[in-house]
Amino acid sequence: MNILAADYLITMDDERKIIRNGAVIFDSEILEISFDRELAKSKYPDAAYEYLGKNSVIMPSLINAHTHIEFSKNKTTLHYGNFIDWLTSVIEKKELTSEEELESSMADALLQMRKSGVGALGAVSSFGKDIEILSRSGLRVTLFNEILGTGEERSEEIKADFMRRFELTKRYSNEMLTPAVSIHSAYACSRTLMDFAIGFAKENSLKMCTHFMESKAERFWLDRSRGEFKAFFKAFFGIERSAIKADEFLAKFDGLDTMFVHCTHANETEFESIRNAGSYIVHCPVSNRLLGMKLFDVETAKNMRIEYITATDGLSSNFSLNLWNELRSAIFGYTDLSLKVLPYDLLKSVTLNAANALGIDSGKLEVGKKADLIGFCLPGFVDEDEYLPLQVILHTNSVDKLIVNGVSING
Ligand SMILES: [Zn+2]
The missing domain is CATH 2.30.40.10 (Urease, subunit C, domain 1)
Structure with a gap:
């Protein structure tokens, strides 16, 4: 005792x-x-x-419910201020990271989180290279195996890779590490992959997370297959139209425990739909400033009785994985919210709300x-x-x- x-x-x-x-x-x-x-x-x-x-x-202890440990390198080479410019720079710089650099950057990231008081995290894993290091971090980890891919022709290959990573995660799972599923986003997944991942999460009662309405470009693309994503998808993937509309995408998650990450460009109908499904919203103020150029509407969310979560996202869209920096950024970003109310709400967003979203009996x-x-x-x-x-x-x-x-x- x-x-x-x-x-x-x-x-x-x-x-x-x-x-x-x-x-x-x-x-x-x-x-x-x-x-x-x-x-x-x-x-x-x-x-x-x-x-x-x-x-x-x-x-x-703090809970960083949304981060990407595998993207802990490339701290100064990415292009901020416009989502498409950033995404293009992420794709172009991807090859620059060696295995050794990746390992040490992930170790540094975990150390920084531990020092700042993070006791649990939700880690989106794109390649499965973070599973082992997360399993010996001493922290509670919900490991969201991510699925991503727009072309139908590679679906079987992508599903097989997802299953390989998921099985590996399962081998490491215990009281401290829980496997989960992530669909990258509505714009970066084909319908086949979305349906596969959602079916898999439902069958196995797994937590789910997905990026949603992170930028103006995503809003235009999902609503009208227009905007900055049009040229991007044509150039990189030869795609002319969005695979899905926002309402249909949200409806697919019915019956799942989902964290919708960002929602900076979501509308009130979408907030309502997320709330009514008993799902959660995660915002990442620094990332939202750097990539989406807009903060999540905390006040509207609060008025709609949505308990939001604050997280850092990965180091490809942040200068730090220290959650205190994130909370300070929120304090200075939301200039018209009360300093008697907002700070408590922010603390709750990285403790109790995040615990509830990840199903951890703490917070x-x-x-x-x-x-x-x-x-x-x-x-x-x-x-x-x-x-x-x-x-x-x-x-x-x-x-x-x-x-x-x-x-x-x-x-
Ligand atoms: Zn993210």
């Missing part, structure tokens, strides 16, 4: 409780939340007790939840509880403690 004590506990519970001078008592699960750390110490004299120090904070400090916790110190005292989430986001870059499943993981 362990006792971890701090000056502030951000519980992320339904009452948004913040406890001062409290403690979390845990083994692999949270056994008790104490409102008095001295009392906790005397109640369990045999437990390992640790107080994290002056101005310390304990909260649930809040509550008895019976998995003991996935972080501890860190603020540079000073916070007098009003309602400003604590903002101060935490402004001042935190790394954590002193990352505990996953009750076990302390070194940064």
